[in-house]
Amino acid sequence: MLDRPSAEPPGVAGDRGGAVKFVNFAEGAGMAVAAIRSQKLRSALTILGIIIGVATVMAMASIVHGIRSQIFNTLEVVGPTTFRILRFFSSTPLNPDALPREVRIRPVLRRREADAIERLPEIHYSSIWVGVFERLEYEGVRSQLTVVYGADERFMEVLGGAIISGRTFTPTEVRTGTGVVILEREAAEKVFGQVNPLRRVMRVGGRAFRVIGLYRKPENIFQPPGQEISAIVPFEAARHAFRYDETQSLLILVKPRDGVTVDAAMDAATLQLRRMRGLRPGDPNTFDMITSDQILNVFNQLTGVFFLVMIVLSSVALMVGGIGVMAIMMVSVTSRTREIGVRKAMGATRREILWQFLIESATLTFAGGAVGIAVGLGAGQVLNGVLRFDTGVPIWSAVVATGISIGIGLVFGLLPANRAARLDPVEALRYE
Amino acid sequence: MTRDGSLIRVSGLTREYRMGAETVHALRGVDMEIYRNEYVAIMGPSGSGKSTLMNIIGCLDTCTVGEYWLNGVEVSGVGDDELARIRNQEIGFVFQTFNLLPRATALHNVELPLIYAGVSAKIRRRCAAQALERVGLADRMQHRPNELSGGQRQRVAIARGLVNEPSILLADEPTGNLDSTTSAEIMGVFDGLHQQGQTVVMVTHERDIAARARRVITLLDGRVHSDTVREAA
Incomplete structure (x- = not known):
């Protein structure tokens, strides 16, 4: 029962180095x-x-x-070169009824300013937009408050996506502010259900609009929850139909021509705006310009x-x-x-x-x-x-x-x- | 300085404890020498200092005054880490209550000293298995302590004490928790180990257990009272 072990004595005195730690x-x-x-x-x-x-x-x-x-995806789709001009840029919401003096002294953005910028050789697209929150309604079915843009016929230049049926605005509709609307596909499904919305008259923010097109937004773009784009109407139509805030709802979206850097386009747009507003050298800008990078930074x-x-x-x-x-x-x-x-x-x-x-x-x-x-x-x-x-x-x-x-x-x-x-x-x- | 074959030599060993304001003199100057291959029983009534002496010999405790030479090395006054190393290399402990790790298998329990010796897993397992075979538990290696009888547990503990090939096997009342049949069996294991050349030091208060040793040292009030060597039969 009691046999001597044949193995060498295992206790080796000097063997307590690095191996010990692992053991x-x-x-x-x-x-x-x-x-x-x-x-x-x-x-x-x-x-x-x-x-x-x-x-x-x-x-x-x-x-x-x-x-x-x-967001990166959105910038990728829309083009990272698009920049926006605002009356005043603030990362926190402003109370429109109690604007600070520095904001009040600045003029409200005008459509002719956007048009003047678009005439610049550096610029591919420039247009004034208004963004509001309104409800869509058709035959008693009402949506939540959703984002409605007043824009122009080339809004896809900035938003990406495509018209999938019907058509976009005509220049005349944009200029005169005709009551026509292009619906975002998913938003249209919510209020129209199985009914084909084309050529039907619906209510946007309580006003009558005729549906002329269906729009599909690009995949995987960033829209903060509750801020999905649901409809686009001509800018002048939106201006007349909806209440909006002149500081935070109005913006000019600018896209430089291919081969023009964002900085060069911004410089050109800045000069144009300053000239139109009669600012002297040394006067501060009476508007803010922000790039996609800055939005990302915010x-x-x-x-x-x-x-x-x-x-x-x-x-x-x-x-x-x-x-x-x-x-x-x-x-x-x-x-x-x-x-x-x-x-x-x-x-x-x-x-x-x-x-x-x-x-x-x-x-x-x-x-x-x-x-x-x-x-x-x-x-x-x-x-x-x-x-x-x-x-x-x-x-x-x-x-x-x-x-x-x-x-x-x-x-x-x-x-x-x-x-x-x-x-x-x-x-x-x-x-x- | 020490006679050839001397494994343990203590002289003037004194150990005092402070218990609040009082000082307890557990050892009051113990001198003794234990030689290689001896089988020594340390006896004495409770409070005689035998546990304290045992702890000092086992390098679990240090003396207040005195000298302790183990295997030619002065132990009194070395640091904690060095004491741990000496315990690991020189001492095999067998306790009254077995003191096995409850969640570990018999094999893993026996491996424990080798883990702290830094032995690799493969060699560890082989040595532990051999030690278990030596105490007749080759078929119980994967059992946990709660699956083993008292006698088997104590055998596992003895195997653990042996696995590092220590200079001394130090047993503290190894049969205190066992019935008489099992006690006899365990004592048989110790006898066998001693016959194979293992130095055994055993603390006990049972006269018949002590009688199996060749030499009986009796302590009384922290001093060696008697030291008798039985002639080989």
């Missing part, structure tokens, strides 16, 4: 998995905070990414703030989760005092015990992070699906989330692990 890492991870398995519910509750925190960040990243890719700032708020909120969840992990690790250390004593008796150093518990808590939070990433991505997919955005999440956000959850395990595991490492082996072995 010890495997032992720590194995211990962690065993501990998590034996306490499934407790572990799940412990990492709930981590799951929520990571899931929030991931869902936000997914949504912001969806919106961003949509959006980036907004989503940046949004993102920051979400990160702050989810760090609170992560903190709470981390404290939960710390508490559970404390319990774990106490309930395994004897085990720690045994490990020390078997030759584990303080550092090895410290690392084993750090690895255990990092494994816990890593598991939480992994679940959180899955939940967050799932939620993001669902939301983007509902909002009909392109889905897809930057890989870095998953990497960062994983890193952060492991980091939380290490940081909040430090106190319990240190307590375990400092246990006196004699005391620990005697612990009941």
